[in-house]
Amino acid sequence: MIRALHRWPGLLALALVTLLAVSGAALSVFPAAERIAAPQAAEAMSVADLATRIRSAHPGVEQIRRSPSGRITAFWFDGGTPGSAVIDPATGADVASADPNAFQRWLTNLHRSLFLDDAGRIVMAAGAAAMLVLAVSGCVLVARRAGGWRRWFARLRGPLAGRVHVELARAAVLGLLMSSATALWMTASTFGFLPDEGAPPEPPSAVSGRAGAPLASMPLLAATPVSSLRELSFPYPDDATDVFTLRTDEGAGYIDQGTGATLAWVGLSGWERVSETVYMLHTGQGAPLLGLLLGLTALAVPAMGITGLSIWLAGRARRPGIRDNAAPGRAETIILVGSEGGSSWGFAATLHAALTRVGQHVHTTPMSAFDPAHFSGAQRYLVLAATYGDGNAPASAKGFLDRLAGLSTVPEAPVAVLGFGDRSFPAFCAYAKSVVAAAEAKGWRLLLPFETVDRQSPQEFARWGHALGEALGIALELDHQPIRPETSALTLVSRRDYGHDVQAPTAILRFALPRLSMWQRLTGQGFARFEAGDLIGIVPEGSPIPRFYSLASGRRDGFVEIVVRRHVGGLCSSALTTLEPGGTVAAFIRRNPGFHAARDRTPLILIGAGTGVGPLAGFIRANGSRRPIHLFFGMRHPDSDFLYREELEDWAAGGRLRHLSTAISRGARPRYVQDALIAEQLEVVRAIRDGAHVMVCGGRQMAAGVAEAMTRMLEPLGLSHQLLKAEGRYVEDVY
Template sequence: MLRALHKFPGLIAALLIVIMTLSGAVLSVLPAVEVVQAPAQSDPTLTVATLADRIAITYPGVEQIRRAPSGQITAFYFDAGQPGAVVIDPATGVGVANYEPSAFKRWMTNLHRSLFLDDAGRLAAAAGAASLLVLSISGLMLTARRVGGWRRFFSRLRGPLMGRLHVEVARVTVIGLLFSSATALFMTASTFDLLPQGSSPVFPTKVSGQTGAEPGTMALLRDTPVETLREFTFPYPDDPTDVFMLKTNTGEGYLDQGTGETLIWADAGPSQRFIETIYMLHTGQGMAWLGVVLGLMALGAPFMAATGVILWVQARRARPRIKGNVATGQADTILLVGSEGGSTWGFAATLHDALTQAGHKAHAASMSQFVPSRYGRAERVIVLAATYGEGAAPASAKGFLDRLATLPKAPEMPLAVLGFGDSKFSEFCAYAVDVTRMAAEKGWEQMLPMATIDRQSPQEFARWGRDLGNALGQPLELSHSAAIPRSHTLTLISRRDYGAEMQTPAAILRFAIPKVGHWARFKGRALGRFSSGDLLGIIPEGSHVPRFYSLASGRADGFIEICVSRHPGGLCSGQLLDLAVGDKVQGFIRQNPDFRPVRGRKPVILIGAGTGIGPLAGFARANNSGRPMHLYFGARHPDSDLFYEREMKNWQKERKLTSVTNAFSRTSSRTYVQDALRADAERIAKLISEGAQVLVCGGRDMAAGVTDALSDILAPAGLTPATLKAEGRYVEDTY
């Protein structure tokens, strides 16, 4: 519900919000410009009486004096029957420039307030402000949910770059957007007289009938500082029934033009003060610095509108369309999907289609939309849950466990849980395990024991489908073909071979970046941007399941580079190592934004073994700023497996690598990379105490040994690898 509340107003009102916020940003800067241009008032004791006398001497036909929130004073007068307006220097009462209202400001104001459509436009602008308010509030709540609570609101984000940019800008600008949208709604309500306006003093009916009093003789004007002035209006010439009128930021009243006495005075009431405060907060008038701040924050809205639309399009492309998805209350089977990258939705679509063909009415939704009270006709709930990172909930499952925990009792319909993951990782299907455990604690009946799908195996999914069919009492065949992202033809342009002496073939393979035309690039058909640490997906011949290799290069390097070693029976590694220069393969990029050095100048410790050197070499290659980087690399033998040997020497000369420490497991010393870490424990502990980040790439066994070694190294300082992981200072990319 919260996601829908955030998504649909944004998509529908995106263009309107962009127009309103851009025009508002321009208008919010104008008060600061007026402050700079206004003649300075150096005397804080200057009163309205003195100012009015000075202006009346220079402009005998003065009709009104106005002071803008910026401090600019303008006099309106008649001279020989011709009207005039001039900007006044308060120190002399003399005009310094003719006053000409800004046509640009008027045009921009009409666009911002009403879209040039009068009352209908004002209502449309109010709708835009309401949408922005809803988006700001729902965005705040979604961000808090994403990072794990309000206390971690400004914690480090994970996930694809576009999503992180969307949230980062929102976290900085949301306060300003809340102010702007809420105050805009108040101002619209005031325009349509929906708010109490307060009472103005009634024009006096009894006056002296005399004329000729000078402003300088009037006590009220002598007691009123110019800094509080809004308007001072002179009586109409030769009309003894007219009066002086004074408006300040504390109230307004009338003065007799013959005696100078105050006839009526009314202090500004609470409602008037409130409305004026809202006006100041929205426009920045009277507080120019606030206007500049709000204007800068308003620029976040167009950026978030653009990134929001892009994220919506990306999500639509990643998530397959589920045909015949019946309404929640009409379904006999509820499919709840927890997915991070979208692949689990593909399995859900296959299951939904099979259930529909078997005569069931199925409804598929995100796990975050779990509301058992709406499942009026449901006979079963099936959860398909991936795992994010080290056992965390994937994007579309946020909040599921919290909702399950707060249920007063378990749902009446039985549950089946299917986990998706990679068994090479220690947290294999950990989130699905958590779901199953909590369901059991709540007493939720399970129609099937929890099952797992390893590396998106269609065969395991089909076997589970047959078990599900048996539980349903009818055959159920699940034939799933994974949706492959748009791939590109990659041409091998060079290779360097390693491992022959140790009978462990490996190579550094370099591919050319495919060239596409501007139109194809505009339509999103280019390979896209990539950095070292991202993943290259290769689709081997005879398979529909891609294999992923960490990139050792970024787009700025002008090529695509990976390190590959031959695995026994490995379909993809074998095909890659059989490539000759000029041969082609099909591949695509998958972002991996969490695995890369964080920005800054703090040290980086790179730890890898075997082909895990790939992304670490890429990080060093891109270290043009000379940031301290220390590489610990494990290989079998220096004569056989020392990847990037020549480059490492050059990178040290260029200060891209501060130090390189190698460990070889097939030499007489027989050491592993974790042994090299222990031997250098003092320096590593010092680097980490200085804020160093640790990046580990390689096999799971190597990574486990590195964790053990660092646990021992950090123990005296009261730190652990787990602590560093929570801070984003210990990141692994293992296989």
């Protein structure tokens, strides 16, 4: 776990972390150079003495600043013309230009924000976070390799790259911990995530109205050494009501220009002192030797990046993903895989192995890596494509259709496409179908007619393999054994049963959260992070094929909840609807970000029937901001299957649900959710016109009726549910 935590931030953020380190090392030189070049004030010199000497040289002086390096800078007006210079405190005379170093300013902007303002600051903060994770996990790995914390400096053995990597880590880790942690602190302060700094003193309410008191007669200026000065601002000329403003390492105050009396003073707060210490530790301003030391440790980062990458590549070469994966240019058969959860890769491995056994040279790669120029020896392409969400490309197929569309000519080798999905969902193999359509539109010859595999069926896959073998003139046997997904055991803690009176047994099942590993907590994997609308895959006993249900709860609710209706012959639904408290199921989480309720104040129209109310109830439960929500809920009969009745009443009373409209399909006057929508057409149309989002969950027949009703209702506005979908304001979770 620790090794993975160390590996992936390093690989993914290598360039960013290297840029941070190198630019930070370069910046660490400037505080020391400034300290050497700047004339220093005598230890006994007071601010009154310094201000008197500068005013003699520049009668129009408006402000004096002292940097942490000790450099004194004065700003003035002379005949209406502004001026500034670095000052020799011994004489008050100019010694150098006060203009900032252009290269230092450029390098600072690169280091802080990549010249991208706030967006760049966030990116660089992510780099600092990656560096912090690398430093912490690296400490643990070094101790583990050395044989314990007490043997931290033990002699190392092994390959050179590994030994160099660890030795550099030993020398640099404390500096990297300090640099990354202080960088994150400063970013948090910049974006207002930390408490505000202490308040300045209240403006003086009563001043003498006089001017001209000698600076040496002002007790506060005379008692303040120059070594403590930060800034002294002079009163505005010819304004007797203005005052001197003094800021020092100890606080800030106001001084009457006519009497020299101190009018107000506020010392630095503890929080300000902490923030300034963090700034000093990160920049080296005020501690140039520390800055140089931190810069030196930062230079170890690019070297550790190179050695770390070398270690990872060597390990990857020893552990290929697909056995006997031929080189792209030598392969006769190219298998392109589009997978989201990983199951399609299992089928690809089975196909790859079977073709290899009969003498084929096969190269298997993600669809996202499709480039015919790399496959010069290809005689055929086999595409195994799953579908994500509502017909979208799965993770390993991103960009495939764009690459195909951008080809000037399609490959001469034909293509066969096999889609993977679940027929219970409307978008069954929709992405694979879009691949076939794009190939045909481009004129790419098909080796086989398009086929599909439902719910990872080994039999359907084997039948497709026979057809492929006939097309190739070989005997091809695809004996695929689906790989059981990694699951967690969920224990049922409560159940509520509905629907028996209308011959539709339904249950609300609530499971306890499973125990999580530290890695899952840190990375948010599995049950460490989920929301209502995500999917839970439940693997029924005796089958490796999961069944998916929409979640009616989120991680913050402290439990896992689903709504299940028993289907005739349904292996999983039958087991779930008969499960008693204390019983367990094997389950895992699959994200479904396309069906999440946005966290804002936009009105929300929720439409569901039967078990489709599950995730909608989860959205309402999580509506802590009391955004306006209108729920349209269809059921057969209120006495038998009014799911979440008590909760909906409580949520309405508490403001989480603004309005509830029900539709009863059994009885003297049957009514469906689309009828309820039409009955409240004016309110629905008004909400949509005001920016409301629509979320629909339930059976495909219900969803089709709702879509038709919505289009009729919105037609006078020049809208339709398709247009709302294109805007991301109409989403469905339909089965």
